[in-house]
Amino acid sequence: xxxxxxxxxxxxxxxxxxxxxASCGIVAGIHAFYLxxxxxxxxxxxxxxxxxxxxxHACETV
Numbered sequence: 387x388x389x390x391x392x393x394x395x396x397x398x399x400x401x402x403x404x405x406x407x408a409s410c411g412i413v414a415g416i417h418a419f420y421l422x423x424x425x426x427x428x429x430x431x432x433x434x435x436x437x438x439x440x441x442x443h444a445c446e447t448v
Contacts (some may be wrong), residue, residue, distance in 0.1 A: 388410075395406050430436045 395403050428439060430439055
């Protein structure tokens with residue numbers, strides 16, 4: 387959607403393109419704070435590895 391709409395925003399001209407692109411960057415930065423922490427945690431290659439890792443983690447917390 388962004389690749390389709392970007393040329394139309396630029397055509398509008400003035401300060402609007404800067405405001406639109408800046409607001410997208412700010413919103414993305416805010417959402418980045420809600421990503422899970424991965425420090426000292428294994429990064430899995432497959433969905434099966436993720437599911438197995440969640441099962442192991444659930445057993446450790448009990």
